[in-house]
Amino acid sequence: MYKNIEKQTMLNLKDLVEYQEGQVVSKTLVQNDYVSMTIFSFDKGEEISTHAAGGDAMVTVLEGKGRFTVADDVFYLEAGQTLIMPKDIPHAVYGEEKFKMQLVVSY
Template identity: 65%
Template structure:
């Protein structure tokens, strides 16, 4: 089995320099997601949030790491609130409720390790 099929790579080119912030676009009034890798061990997804859009509180079976690619997003993890801007990263532990809100338009890379 090839490495590409084993890791279920999607929407991503191999052996090429990528500008991840250019791989997803903003859409008015929406949260947009694009899966790059999905398997039983890891999920890697690009997201774009229009200003004011959100993903309500939920929890995950895996530890989640977000890295902001553009703009500013608000993350609530348990009872703590974090404002993250381009270049900043936050780890959200598994089984801890968290939510995401677009303080302004923003893009992020989400990596979840199960």
């Protein structure tokens, strides 16, 4: 089920992706019909533009600070904070500063 990750090894999720200047970097850890789990890093000022997901999307910020727009609401999340973005509701993600997050989408 898990891919791109060592099993039976202690790790920090934020260490699974590095920052790259001017980019959003992602590493998918799980992808199937029921769940998707991806770790992202955002350089400051980088974004994922407005889109909607086919499942509820739960983000947890691992490091730094990001801005999450869900419909007409704006949320600023820092390390350790979590937000659930509902299925089929347009949302966007923006790097207020360099930040890393875990995304889990359940279908």
